[in-house]
Amino acid sequence: MTEPNRLRQSIDQATITILRWGQKLPVGVRSVAGLLLMLGGVFGFLPILGFWMFPLGLALIALDIPWTRSRMQAWIYRIETRIRSSAG
Numbered sequence: 001m002t003e004p005n006r007l008r009q010s011i012d013q014a015t016i017t018i019l020r021w022g023q024k025l026p027v028g029v030r031s032v033a034g035l036l037l038m039l040g041g042v043f044g045f046l047p048i049l050g051f052w053m054f055p056l057g058l059a060l061i062a063l064d065i066p067w068t069r070s071r072m073q074a075w076i077y078r079i080e081t082r083i084r085s086s087a088g
Contacts, residue, residue: 009086015056016079019072022060034060 022030034057041054059075062068 005086009083011052012079012083015059016076016083018056019059019063019076019079022063027064030060031064034058034064 022033025033037053037057037060039057040049041051041057043049044051044053059072062072
């Protein structure tokens with residue numbers, strides 16, 4: 001497996017892990033977690049925090065908005081399909 005493919009796979013795995021965790025949270029808590037991730041993403045130049053946190057925070061908040069929820073579910077499904085196809 002090439003280095004870009006390994007990187008993509010690890011990003012996909014981390015993304016799906018956080019989004020699956022976020023789906024189990026209650027609505028208000030999920031929005032707060034999304035806001036905290038976005039706040040951490042603003043300080044992405046610091047160690048541990050990263051710019052990757054901002055879009056993931058937006059994704060968690062989008063799970064709470066009814067008209068974006070179906071798009072988020074489709075995105076989660078596409079990531080899971082890509083993970084399964086690269087694993088097998």
